[in-house]
Amino acid sequence: MQDEKINRCGVFPSTFFRSLVFFSLIAVLLLPLYTIFYLSPSFVDFIIKSHKELAVDVAVHMESHLIPDETKNLTHDILTPIVLRRISTTADDFNLLKVRIMFPDGEIFFSSLPDEVGDFVEFGEFKQTVSSGKPMVQMIKKGEKSSEGRKMPGDVVETYVPILREGKTIGVFEIYYDVTRKKEELNSLLRNLYLTLFPIAVVLFCAVILSCRRANKNIAGRVAAEKELMQQREELKEKNDELIEVVAVCRERQKRLEEAQQAHQEAQDQIKREMHKREKMRIDLLRHMVRAQEEERARIARELHDETAQTLTAASLNFATLKNLLAASPEMAELVGNLQFLCKQMHNDLYRMVHDLRPAQLDDLGLVPALRYLADEGQKATGLKVRLTISGSQKKIEPFIETIIYRFVQEGLTNVTRYAGTDQAYVSLMYDENQVVARVEDHGKGFDPEQQQSGGGWGLVGISERAQSLKGTFRIVSAPGKGTMIEIVIPLEIASCPLNGLAAI
Known part of the structure; x- marks a missing residue:
């Protein structure tokens, strides 16, 4: 599978890169068409629109010179030399090719070409302006004929601006702008733009191709690396399986060891309990032995005190009586006196023995x-x-x-x-x-x-x-x-x- 991927890595290794090159080529081809058929007409429309607005402003300016009083109508007597000079100055200031003022019936009231004064116009743009009361504009290219049938020496923007009083058209301004120089400048700008953008597009197209080729190499290297990683993954998987078996064996041994340790611990606990029990029994036995010894000492002391000591006392008294009876025989009296002394000595020794066995002061x-x-x-x-x-x-x-x-x-x-x-x-x-x-x-x-x-x-x-x-x-x-x-x-x-x-x- 990885080998098939490597074989498919040609100039463009993937759908994404092929699509990228295709759209780059389309952009390079569409650039001049876009400039010719969209960008250039848009600029021309912009020029026409801007001159239409300029024509309205000029017409308003001229109207303020012709009829300063809004209550007056448009008549021949308002064309005084001062008004004519102001109209001429305005035409020069705004670089107007031709200016005409017409009555609503089409009569030319004023024209920058004096031979046109008194003529009548009847073409549709004029009539539409009179009827609608809205400005009208059109572009007449160089060599084309105007509505009057005259061939234009250059590119001209023709504008009709109505003169309104209380919503009614009382006259129409016809203003001609020569836009030949501006259009030539625009065409020059578009040519320069095209000459600039086209090499840039070509360079970008080449850059895309080079990037795709580099990406091709990177992907090929990546596929090779992935293939190597897959091999390593298989090796690791085999080693992991072996390791899992070893871990299972270790766990089994650990389990057995834990069981043995637990059994050993239980045995130790049992031994400790048994030792504690035996120690307790030993201490209890020792206590009972001590108690038995003391009881036996007390019993012996009592018997010696109650019996043996009394017997010795009685013997001592008897020896004293016998000594008195044998006063006539000094030798026998001395012998009986010695026996009496021995009895007293035995009595004292017996008393000390009784005290050692069980001291009465302690009780x-x-x-x-x-x-x-x-x-x-x-x-x-x-x-x-x-x-x-x-x-x-x-x-x-x-x-x-x-x-x-x-x-x-x-x-x-x-x-x-x-x-x-x-x-x-x-x-x-x-x-x-x-x-x-x-x-x-x-x-x-x-x-x-x-x-x-x-x-x-x-x-x-x-x-x-x-x-x-x-x-x-x-x-x-x-x-x-x-x-x-x-x-x-x-x-x-x-x-x-x-x-x-x-x-x-």
């Missing part, structure tokens, strides 16, 4: 008094000087949480006594707006927390797990030779709210 008075008692007893029992600091606004917290904090301080002081190698410890309890912070410090030997291992039982690992069970944090800051600081932080929303299943012990 009866609360956390702060229990910590003060713990500091005083530590000083008495081990010689450890404990400095207790309470800061912040004290708040009522759950007994279980108070037990956790008390055990943390108790374990911290025990570690100071056993491992720190110092007789000074610092305990602080801080009530902040959103949390409770308990801290135990010493300036002893210190240790490397990375190498610290759990010793079982309560220990530092137990403290950390109990802090986690309350959504709190446990922190150790220590280094060899720089002392040790342990800290537990419990949020107030945990510490201030009842815990299910963890009632006061």
